[in-house]
Amino acid sequence: MRLDSIYIRNFRLLRRVSLDLTADLPTTVLVGPNNSGKTSVMDALRLFAGSDTDTKRISLHDLSQTRLKVFKSIEARLSKLAETEQKIEVLRRFAPRMRLDLFFSYGEDVADLVVATDLLMSLDPSSNRVRVRIEYGLENAKALLADFEARHRKDDTLCDFLNDRYRDYFGRTFYRVSEKGDEAEALKDGGVLKRLLRIDIIPAQRHVDDDESRQAAKLSRLLHDHYTRYYKVGDAEGFNAVEDALRDSATGLTKVYEGAFERLNKRLKGYGYPPGQTTPDLRIRAEFSSQAIYQDHTRVYYASEHKTAEGPVEELILPEKYNGLGYKNLIFMVLQLESFLAAVEASAVDRPRVHVIVVEEPEAHLHPQMQYVFINEISKSLEVAEGVVAQVILSTHSSHIIANSGFDPVRYFRRSGRDVSIRDLSKLTVPTPGVLDFLRRYIKLTHCDLFFADKAVFVEGQVERLLIPAMIEECANAEGCTGFASQYISISEVGGAYAHKFKPIIDFLGVPTLVITDMDSVDAAGEKCPVGDGANKRTSNACLKTWLPAKEQIADLLACDDAAKIHGRIRVAFQVAEGGNCGRSFEEAFVYANADWLTANHAQLPATGPAIAKATTNGIAAGAWDLASKLGKVDFALDLIGKPGWKAPKYIRDGLEWLAKEGIGS
Structure with missing residues (x-):
């Protein structure tokens, strides 16, 4: 049995979203910018489908902000009504609800069929899916109305009143629902859900630090869980031997205690006891348990082998605090996974049919290589003896984890308003x-940082890639572009021949994107040539020809206005006339835009200054075409980074200003 998809309504940012989990892989990877809803999906699972303790953490502020406004309209309706029953009906009808729908598929396993039978809404033999709904809504409208009218202060709104009392009147209701959602029947309680689903969470806040005692206690507790659930089951004889050894140690220590406390016992008897009652003996016993040993008297150490100068191998053992945070984090997650799986295995009778493990941001403190292999390793760790495989929902900001995930498990979150x-x-x-x-x-x-970017820039070559950050800072000073430099902007070097291939994924993700490319003018023979007036010349740039603006003739490209360069949330930027000239490449366009600056500062450009100096003889703008071909691309970029004061060519300035003003979530 598997959890196929999740539908969430009115929970925080998630007004109406559906998340399909991977069908053939154990792990679904949630990616996207900060505050795009990834954690809210995980919290919805925990709060609605988790334990009763988790449910008690639901608050009014978990309700979508757009739905919170409904309470204001409810209050206005109540103020116009006189009859109590009418007011109660308004509350019942209009009070907003949060909802979590879980879609499951089941197989021919008898245990699956037993659970599925309680949820079936159709006898259609072609269907193998059931749907459970958990709704958090108003349960006691009468009490809410009475308390609100009796206790709220004059200036309090209904939202203010519910702020600390939300759970007093609202609660969970469980439904079995038809696959299409057109029929629903209330369930007596959440008992069937407990038999169906178990959710375990490894939160992002794991508190893995260098506090030896606190962290050791956590690892020791997890080690004890592993000990009792695996060692006790897998090697009962060995487990009993450990317990017997603990009891023998306790018996021996008790005899020692008897002698040590004999003097104290005699003194206590000397103080007397109430008449008619026998003075009790004080008996001191040593009691050991594996749980106490692990939790209070076990510390984790790390052993490593090192070769000495003489040749033999020495083993060094160091306390836990001397190992890195990344390794502690990894141990913690692995032990948690083992503990979760062991708990399911131990539930021989009431084992849940579906086990979902939620892992938030596993990359914390892990080095890139470990992040890269994490997805593969976590899949292996989910395989258990009976072939039961847990499903994992994993959120990450690690481009390395995504790089090794492929496309299929990735679910991209994007916020629009x-x-x-x-x-x-x-x-x-x-x-x-x-x-x-x-x-x-x-x-x-x-x-893969495109998945976490607020905006994206695709550039033609190395020079643009190196200089774009400085150009973005310059653009941030322009009117209407405040804050542009603080946005997370992905910069990718893709070349003019490949930029158009990214159109499908850019359209799919909806990230505001600027494509900076070159005019790449060629003559009738297909040879490179200056742009000039553009007559009888065309572009060799595949991006301009086949994507934006989908024109090949140079004259047509020069005639394009801004609207022709924009499609949806994508804009292309290519050379335009500046100072009466239009460049073919970035270097040529840069010379036209900065002719005076280059003339005055070429001596301070160590790598490309000599070539620029020669071009100044007859006027640098006049020799820009020849000069551009003599400038080493990376050398030119590094020279410019080391000597600020220049300005970006007009076509890049125009493009960046468009990108700066394009709303992140619009």
Whole structure:
């Protein structure tokens, strides 16, 4: 049995979202910028489908902000009514509800069928799915009305009144629901859900630090769980031997205690006791238990082998605090996973049919290589003897984890204003053969920071990639661009021949994107040539020809206005006329935009200054075409980084100002 998908309504940012879990893989990976709703999905599972203790943590502020406004309209309706029953009916009808729907698929296993039978809404033999709804809504409208009218102060709103009393009147109701959602029947309680689903969480706040005593206690507790659930079951004879040894030690120590406390016992008897009662003896016994030993008297040490100068290997043993935070974090997560799986295995009678483990941001303190292999290793650790495999929902900000995940398990979260959308990368389709494979390989080989970016910039080559950060800082000073430099902007070098291949994934993710590319003018023979007036010349740039603005003739490109360069949330930027000239490449356009600055400062550009100095003889702008071909790209970029004061070419300034003003969540 598996959890196939999750539907959440009116919970925090998640007004109406659906999350499909991977069908053929154990792990679903949630990615996206901060505050895009990833943690809210995990919290919804924990608060609605978790234990009763978790449910008690639900508060009024978990309700979507857009739904909180409903209480204001309810209060206005109540003020116009006189009859109590009418007011109660208004509360019942309009009080907002939060909802979590869980979709499960089941197989032919008898235990699966037993649970599924309690949830079936149809006898259609072609269907193998059931749906459970957990709704958090108003349960006691009469009490809410009476208390609100009797106890609220004059200036209190209904929201103010409910702020600390929300759980007094609202609670969970469980339903079995038809697959299409058009029929629902209330369940007596959540008993069937407990037989169906177990949720365990490894939170992002794991408090793994260098406080030896506190962290050792945590690891020791997890070690004890592992000891009792695996060692006790897997090697009963060995387990009993340990327990017998503890009892023998306690018996021996008790005899020692008798002698040590004999003097104290005699003194206590000398103080007398109430008449008619026998003075009791004080008996001191040593009592050991494996749980106490692990939790209070066990410390974790690390052993490593080192070769000495003489040749033999020495073993060094160091206390836990001398190991790095990353390794402590890894041990903690592995022990938690083992503990979760052991708890399920130990539930021989009431074992839940579906086990979901939620892992938040496992990359904390882990070095990149460990992050890279984490997905594979966690999949292996989920395999247990009976073949039961837990499902994992994992949120991450690690580009290394995504790089080794591929497309299929990735679910991308994007926030637009107060709404969140979730995009399933396994459903990304590309009509052009080979493009999807190219994108998969690109995601695997790069740092994948596009999934966490507020905005994206695709550049032609190394020079632009190195200089764009400085240009962004310059742009942030322009009117209407305040805060641009503080946004997380992904910069990718893709080249003019490949930029158009990213169109499917950019459209799919919806990230505001600027594509900076070159005019790449060629003559009738296909040879490089200056842009000039553009007559009888065309571009060799695949991005400009096939994507934006989808024009090939240089004259047509020069005639493009801003609207022609924009499609949805994507804008292309290529060279435009500046100072009466239009460059073919970034270097040529830069010369036209900074002719005076280069003339005055070339002596302070160690790598490219000599070539620039020669070009100043007849006027640097006049020789820009020849000069651009003589400037080493990386050398030129590094020279410019070391000597600020120049300005970005106009086509890049225009593009960056558009990107700065394009809303992140619009």
